[in-house]
Amino acid sequence: MASTSRLDVLPRVTCPNHPDSILVEDYRAGDMICPECGLVVGDRVIDVGSEWRTFSNDKATKDPSRVGDTQNPLLSDGDLTTMIGKGTGAASFDEFGNSKYQNRRTMSSSDRAMMNAFKEITNMADRINLPRNIVDRTNNLFKQVYEQKSLKGRSNDAIASACLYIACRQEGVPRTFKEICAVSRISKKEIGRCFKLILKALETSVDLITTGDFMSRFCSNLGLPKQVQMAATHIARKAVELDLVPGRSPISVAAAAIYMASQASAEKRTQKEIGDIAGVADVTIRQSYRLIYPRAPDLFPVDFKFDTPVDKLPQL
Amino acid sequence: MDVESDVALDILITNVVCVFRTRCHLNLRKIALEGANVIYKRDVGKVLMKLRKPRITATIWSSGKVICTGATSEEEAKFGARRLARSLQKLGFQVIFTDFKVVNVLAVCNMPFEIRLPEFTKSNRPHASYEPELHPAVCYRIKPLRATLQIFSTGSITVTGPNVKAVASAVEQIYPFVFQSRKEIL
Numbered sequence: 001m002a003s004t005s006r007l008d009v010l011p012r013v014t015c016p017n018h019p020d021s022i023l024v025e026d027y028r029a030g031d032m033i034c035p036e037c038g039l040v041v042g043d044r045v046i047d048v049g050s051e052w053r054t055f056s057n058d059k060a061t062k063d064p065s066r067v068g069d070t071q072n073p074l075l076s077d078g079d080l081t082t083m084i085g086k087g088t089g090a091a092s093f094d095e096f097g098n099s100k101y102q103n104r105r106t107m108s109s110s111d112r113a114m115m116n117a118f119k120e121i122t123n124m125a126d127r128i129n130l131p132r133n134i135v136d137r138t139n140n141l142f143k144q145v146y147e148q149k150s151l152k153g154r155s156n157d158a159i160a161s162a163c164l165y166i167a168c169r170q171e172g173v174p175r176t177f178k179e180i181c182a183v184s185r186i187s188k189k190e191i192g193r194c195f196k197l198i199l200k201a202l203e204t205s206v207d208l209i210t211t212g213d214f215m216s217r218f219c220s221n222l223g224l225p226k227q228v229q230m231a232a233t234h235i236a237r238k239a240v241e242l243d244l245v246p247g248r249s250p251i252s253v254a255a256a257a258i259y260m261a262s263q264a265s266a267e268k269r270t271q272k273e274i275g276d277i278a279g280v281a282d283v284t285i286r287q288s289y290r291l292i293y294p295r296a297p298d299l300f301p302v303d304f305k306f307d308t309p310v311d312k313l314p315q316l
Numbered sequence: 317m318d319v320e321s322d323v324a325l326d327i328l329i330t331n332v333v334c335v336f337r338t339r340c341h342l343n344l345r346k347i348a349l350e351g352a353n354v355i356y357k358r359d360v361g362k363v364l365m366k367l368r369k370p371r372i373t374a375t376i377w378s379s380g381k382v383i384c385t386g387a388t389s390e391e392e393a394k395f396g397a398r399r400l401a402r403s404l405q406k407l408g409f410q411v412i413f414t415d416f417k418v419v420n421v422l423a424v425c426n427m428p429f430e431i432r433l434p435e436f437t438k439s440n441r442p443h444a445s446y447e448p449e450l451h452p453a454v455c456y457r458i459k460p461l462r463a464t465l466q467i468f469s470t471g472s473i474t475v476t477g478p479n480v481k482a483v484a485s486a487v488e489q490i491y492p493f494v495f496q497s498r499k500e501i502l
Binding site: 195243 | 441445450
């Protein structure tokens with residue numbers, strides 16, 4: 001017998017023996033019970049349970065206790081609109097074969113753009129397989145930005161892409177601008193501009209990107225084993241600690257570290273392949289590689305098994 | 317970790333942008349035909365006039381507003397603007413030199429040490445913004461001075477501000493912070 005307790009502003013009824021106790025509502029039986037003595041104080045409370053019972057073996061896809069689509073009250077303005085659906089019977093068509101009641105009543109015109117943006121965000125996130133929590137965060141950010149109206153002149157897609165970028169950053173799994181560009185029609189420049197504007201508008205800041213954030217993604221896309229990935233992470237981290245690569249983007253450093261680790265192991269990858277995955281030009285990898293090459297023996301982890309010894313690493 | 321306040325840092329002013337008004341309507345076509353060293357941008361509606369003596373490029377609009385760029389000091393900017401007004405006068409316009417204002421000053425400064433940018437950003441959170449994917453420098457804004465500094469890892473700093481004094485005080489303000497995040501030469 002499940003009971004839910006509700007902190008009511010005490011209604012007219014109280015238990016005669018315990019006027020101070022808060023009554024517990026048992027909605028299944030429709031009673032209000034005093035927890036101290038168990039006296040049923042109020043009865044015939046209207047049942048708020050579901051009207052229909054659904055059984056787990058019932059394969060019917062529609063759940064008769066639910067009406068309407070899943071609400072998104074946090075994001076949209078409140079979903080209580082009515083639409084005229086497409087006609088099914090013969091009576092809904094007029095003489096020429098056109099359906100009567102043609103237009104399906106425009107819904108929530110105020111958030112039309114916002115719902116469009118949410119759809120676009122979901123599409124973009126889908127292309128790079130982002131989990132639901134990032135999409136939700138993006139939607140929230142977009143809503144905040146949209147309501148503020150400080151970026152009103154900017155294209156909604158650009159703002160959506162920038163929100164997606166920020167959401168990934170905030171969740172601790174940053175995506176490079178180039179990765180977001182790949183799933184969006186907006187240029188990197190515009191996304192970058194919107195990104196800075198949004199940070200200013202929402203008065204937030206984001207953490208700096210580190211080389212380790214991208215290692216697992218890049219290495220698995222290249223099909224490198226765990227050992228090589230760990231080695232590359234170690235190399236990149238060491239390189240940044242020793243400040244061998246000042247002023248270089250962490251992505252370029254990560255790419256160079258992956259190159260070095262893969263060249264030292266059995267799974268060698270060319271600069272072009274790595275550049276393709278990371279979105280870095282292969283000359284950039286070459287430049288960063290040249291900077292870390294002199295200290296190569298110090299950068300590798302201690303327990304690394306070299307397929308190609310350190311002195312035989314390619315020198316570009 | 318003393319802050320050496322008597323270190324002489326050379327702040328090189330690379331560009332001074334100023335505006336002034338001529339208080340009379342200018343016929344751009346006439347300037348384009350009769351003036352020397354002019355480029356007429358008909359699609360936008362402006363004339364570019366380049367001066368040799370103070371090396372200055374001026375953008376002239378038909379309303380009489382003129383923007384002057386390329387000067388290396390505030391006085392030079394004023395000389396150049398005056399010279400420009402004189403040349404417009406020679407072309408026959410009733411030019412009155414009014415509302416001269418220095419709008420933007422761009423300066424470059426070099427620190428004798430290299431700077432660790434991630435450390436610097438972390439310790440200067442709201443003012444500093446660093447996006448290595450977009451730009452290799454840290455962008456530091458000083459709101460009361462309306463100055464922006466771009467700090468590179470090599471130690472060179474680019475400052476933009478409304479006038480030369482703001483630029484100088486911006487550099488002075490940033491020095492202690494930058495000094496904290498410097499890279500020690502072993």
